[in-house]
Amino acid sequence: MSDSQTTRRRFLLAALAFSTVAVTGSTWLRGAAAWASSTDGTTLARFGRLLFPHDGLSDEVYADVMNNVLMALASNPDTENLLAAAEHALDAQQDTAWIERDESEQIAAIEKIPREACFAAILGTLRGALYYSPALWSHINYPGSSKEHGGYKFRGFDDIDWLPENS
Amino acid sequence: MAKKYDLDDSSVVVVIGSGAGGGTVANELAQKGIDVVCLEAGSRLTLADVVNDPPAMDAKMGWHDKRIGATLLICKTVGGTTMRWSGVTPRIQDHEFRSLSTYGQLDNGTTFIDWPLTLTELEPYYDKAELKMGVSGTQGIQPSAETNNYKVLKAGATRVGYKEISSARMAINPVARDGRPGCQQISFCHSGCAIGAKWSTLYTEVPAAEASGHFELRANAMAVRINHDKEGRVNGVVYKDENGAMQEQKARAICVAGNVVETARILLNSESSMFPQGLANSSGQVGRNYMRHTFGLAFAVMPKPVNYHRGARQTGLLLDEQINNPQRGFVGGYQLQPAAADPWFTSHLIGGWGRDHTVFTDNYTRLAGIFITGEDPPEAGNQISLHATERDAQGLPVPDDEYKNHSNTNAMRNHAIKASRRIYESLGATDFWGGDASMGCHNMGVARMSENPDDGVTNRWGQAHDIKNLFVSDGSLFSSSAAGNPTLTIVALAIRQADHIAERMSQKEL
Numbered sequence: 001m002s003d004s005q006t007t008r009r010r011f012l013l014a015a016l017a018f019s020t021v022a023v024t025g026s027t028w029l030r031g032a033a034a035w036a037s038s039t040d041g042t043t044l045a046r047f048g049r050l051l052f053p054h055d056g057l058s059d060e061v062y063a064d065v066m067n068n069v070l071m072a073l074a075s076n077p078d079t080e081n082l083l084a085a086a087e088h089a090l091d092a093q094q095d096t097a098w099i100e101r102d103e104s105e106q107i108a109a110i111e112k113i114p115r116e117a118c119f120a121a122i123l124g125t126l127r128g129a130l131y132y133s134p135a136l137w138s139h140i141n142y143p144g145s146s147k148e149h150g151g152y153k154f155r156g157f158d159d160i161d162w163l164p165e166n167s
Numbered sequence: 168m169a170k171k172y173d174l175d176d177s178s179v180v181v182v183i184g185s186g187a188g189g190g191t192v193a194n195e196l197a198q199k200g201i202d203v204v205c206l207e208a209g210s211r212l213t214l215a216d217v218v219n220d221p222p223a224m225d226a227k228m229g230w231h232d233k234r235i236g237a238t239l240l241i242c243k244t245v246g247g248t249t250m251r252w253s254g255v256t257p258r259i260q261d262h263e264f265r266s267l268s269t270y271g272q273l274d275n276g277t278t279f280i281d282w283p284l285t286l287t288e289l290e291p292y293y294d295k296a297e298l299k300m301g302v303s304g305t306q307g308i309q310p311s312a313e314t315n316n317y318k319v320l321k322a323g324a325t326r327v328g329y330k331e332i333s334s335a336r337m338a339i340n341p342v343a344r345d346g347r348p349g350c351q352q353i354s355f356c357h358s359g360c361a362i363g364a365k366w367s368t369l370y371t372e373v374p375a376a377e378a379s380g381h382f383e384l385r386a387n388a389m390a391v392r393i394n395h396d397k398e399g400r401v402n403g404v405v406y407k408d409e410n411g412a413m414q415e416q417k418a419r420a421i422c423v424a425g426n427v428v429e430t431a432r433i434l435l436n437s438e439s440s441m442f443p444q445g446l447a448n449s450s451g452q453v454g455r456n457y458m459r460h461t462f463g464l465a466f467a468v469m470p471k472p473v474n475y476h477r478g479a480r481q482t483g484l485l486l487d488e489q490i491n492n493p494q495r496g497f498v499g500g501y502q503l504q505p506a507a508a509d510p511w512f513t514s515h516l517i518g519g520w521g522r523d524h525t526v527f528t529d530n531y532t533r534l535a536g537i538f539i540t541g542e543d544p545p546e547a548g549n550q551i552s553l554h555a556t557e558r559d560a561q562g563l564p565v566p567d568d569e570y571k572n573h574s575n576t577n578a579m580r581n582h583a584i585k586a587s588r589r590i591y592e593s594l595g596a597t598d599f600w601g602g603d604a605s606m607g608c609h610n611m612g613v614a615r616m617s618e619n620p621d622d623g624v625t626n627r628w629g630q631a632h633d634i635k636n637l638f639v640s641d642g643s644l645f646s647s648s649a650a651g652n653p654t655l656t657i658v659a660l661a662i663r664q665a666d667h668i669a670e671r672m673s674q675k676e677l
Contacts, residue, residue: 051520054529107521123520131511131528132222140531142476142510145219147361151351157478160315162471163322163594 041066043087043099050107051123052130054139061135068129069122079121086122089113169377169384172204177417179204180668181404182424183390183433186247187657188641189424190368191299194376195665201672203382204416205373206406208389208429209244212369217359221509224358233559234428236568238606240357241426245386246369248426249654250359252608253481253538254338254366255504256302257651258293261286262491263499263542266647269491270498270544273575277544278456282646283618283627292659300366300658301344304335308344311337314352314478316505319469319535323590324485324503334483338366338654347371352478354507388414391563393421393437393446393637401446401637407561420668420677424641424661427457427610431551431643432566434614434624447614447631447639452624454552456545456615457570458648459607461501463539463580464516465587467596468530475507475534488541488586489650497578499542500650503587506538516604526598535591539583540609543648544573551613572603609653614643628667629660636677640664 045062048069066083073079090098090109098109113119130136137144146152172179182193185207193205212227228244228251242248262269264286267279297305304310311334313321324332339356342349350364363370376382387409394403394415403415423430431454435445445453481504489500508516513536514528527534549571553564572580584601591599617623620632629644631637640661642653649656671677 052514052528053522053525056529127514128222128511131509131514137510140510140529142531146355147217147219147351147353151353152477153350153352155477156474157314157352157354158312158318160318160473163318164326 043090044070044083046099046106047086047090047110048126048130050103050110051126054136056139057135061133064135065126065129065133069125072125072129073121082118082122086113086118089118168380170202170380170382172202172383172416174414175417176202177402178202178419179416180420180422181206181416181418182422182640183404184247184424184426184429184641185245185368185373185384186242186424186426186641187249187252187368187654188661189422190246190249190372191658191661192422192424192638192640192665193382194368194372194379195662196668197376197379197382199665199669200379200381201669203376204418205376205382205384206388206390206404206416207245207247207384207386209242209386211245211384211386212250212359214361214363214370217361219353219355219358219361221355221358221512228359232561233557234566234568235554235557236566236570239428239568239610240606240608241428241610244369245373245384246367249367250369251357252654253356253506253652254479255481255484255652256297256300256336256338256655257484257486257502259286259289259649259651259656260489263647263649266542273498273544273573275574276546276548277573277575278547279545280615280617280622280646283616289656289659289663292663293655295662296655296659299371299662300338300655301340301347302655303337303339303341304333309341310335311339311341311479311482312350312352314475314482314505315473316475316478316507316535317482319473319594320483320485320503320505320537320590323594326593327589329485329487329590331486332483336484337479337482339479340364345371350479354476354478354480356480389561390425390433391436391561393423393433395439395441395446395634399441399634401634420636420638422638422640422664424639426641427613427643428551428566428568430639430641431613432553432563435553436564442633447624447633447637449633450621450624452615452622454550454613455547456612457549457551457568458543458545458611458645459570460543460609460611460648460650461539461541461576461579461583462607462609463583463601463603464506465537465539465584465591465599465601466513466517466527467535467588467591467600468527468598469533469535469591470595470597472532473535474532475536476509476531478507480508481506481538484651488583495582497575497582499544499575499579501539501541501579501583502650503583503590504538504540506536508536517600518602518604527600530598535596537587537590539580539587540652541576541579541583541650544575545612545615545647546573570607609642609648611642611645611648611653614639615646616644617646629664630667638664638668
């Protein structure tokens with residue numbers, strides 16, 4: 001594993017711990033554990049995009065981020081099958097594969113995923129993976145670490161210029 | 168020079184914790200020539216260890232031992248939560264010290280008491296605390312520089328008629344002072360200040376105490392139990408040392424400052440045949456009346472860029488609503504404070520998913536934000552207790568943190584969210600989110616000061632009602648929460664307590 005992958009994984013695990021998600025004893029999860037994901041990542045990427053839709057981000061970014069989520073969840077026996085189980089749950093709701101349905105139906109299907117055991121852990125981990133990803137930071141113009149640039153004391157911490165006068 | 172004391176040296180005061188309360192009381196005692204051993208569960212970082220990487224810093228300095236309950240942002244590191252805090256340092260107001268007299272008892276089981284001390288009595292110590300910490304806009308120190316996020320709040324607040332807003336009361340140097348530099352607006356205050364402009368005991372109280380020649384810091388020393396003698400006076404602290412071996416440091420007196428959760432745990436975990444309910448707990452009040460403040464957040468998408476990630480995470484406060492006016496539908500008051508967060512923490516605080524969520528995160532550079540902190544009524548059922556069976560990696564009973572919002576707290580939060588919305592919409596905000604993030608960063612109560620020993624755990628000096636050489640030195644002492652951030656009051660009380668301990672020692676009472 002490369003250094004950047006190690007760093008990213010540490011980020012995700014920290015974010016997961018911070019979210020204090022507990023995933024144990026879900027019969028729903030145990031039932032789905034044997035079901036193996038057979039997708040090429042398209043479904044997962046779409047799932048990630050609908051959870052946190054940033055229109056300016058490419059499908060490749062979502063695929064990459066969801067791959068990191070998969071990796072982070074796989075490192076814990078309590079969570080390793082969560083994404084596969086979620087995909088299974090999305091597909092199982094109708095005859096049509098989830099990825100083939102229109103957006104409103106896809107969102108409705110996501111809303112039916114069991115909240116407690118599954119969804120909180122996936123959402124918390126995705127939140128960490130996406131909102132610490134360089135691609136997302138670049139998209140929203142967030143530059144990250146600032147101490148090596150001397151902070152923002154001379155780089156616009158007080159540069160707002162559109163507020164009304166005499167307020 | 169830093170000293171070394173023998174484990175069986177029973178002349179030392181043992182301080183458990185090196186944060187705002189523990190670090191301060193330890194240094195104040197050491198400056199008076201009293202020998203102190205400070206036990207800190209975490210390790211000792213240097214400024215070079217501080218990076219602008221929140222998860223990495225959380226791994227280095229966060230408290231990760233198992234605990235049941237919501238996320239509490241407490242720290243296990245030398246400096247404690249002064250490494251993570253925002254630096255906002257308001258004083259408690261006069262009427263807030265007289266909480267029962269001002270508010271009366273509310274429905275649904277509040278347990279208000281008046282503080283056993285007054286603002287007038289604490290004022291000289293507030294002065295000392297502000298000088299020690301370098302609080303901006305006080306003691307001849309200039310106010311903090313106005314960040315973009317502050318300017319948005321000030322402009323909106325002014326438009327809707329608020330008056331009392333300033334960029335003062337931050338324990339972050341606006342300019343170099345006391346051997347520490349001025350703020351460079353780095354923006355990662357919650358992950359440790361990389362230059363030491365923000366006050367933290369790691370690089371103020373702890374080295375000052377070491378220089379006194381009357382102080383030894385033991386890092387990676389997790390206190391697990393307090394022992395006592397046949398007369399019921401405490402006489403030693405059992406701790407796990409850096410090699411995992413159990414040690415006992417003998418003590419003349421003991422100050423406990425474990426940021427509320429750990430303070431309650433060690434007192435309750437030190438039960439004995441003489442004190443079957445735990446130490447200092449004949450009243451049954453240890454762990455009870457746990458308060459977190461009315462906690463809330465507001466975010467708005469403004470019409471043009473704010474870039475709230477630039478600059479100190481928090482700067483300044485709005486005090487107009489910190490009054491008691493029950494006609495608003497609740498007792499007590501609250502403060503609105505401009506507050507920013509990195510993209511992940513912004514997303515975490517807002518919670519949820521879908522377009523309702525990303526309308527905020529996708530417009531990150533246009534966000535403005537407010538932290539709401541307000542009076543939180545004490546309730547007996549809001550408490551830190553020891554779980555009956557669950558044990559952590561240290562083999563200690565896991566703290567079980569039960570906390571629910573009182574209806575007064577919910578009414579206050581709703582009022583504060585509406586006020587925040589009005590402020591931002593007056594400037595043309597296009598989207599607004601306000602809510603409770605179901606977490607805590609201000610911990611108070613659980614060993615509160617009380618005039619009547621039946622109502623609390625400690626007296627007006629933070630000295631246990633039951634055991635005269637046992638002191639509590641952190642936010643556990645708060646008789647009520649008041650509205651504002653607790654650290655300045657923790658430090659003022661710790662300075663005052665050190666005076667009291669020194670006086671009692673000189674009178675041979677300790």
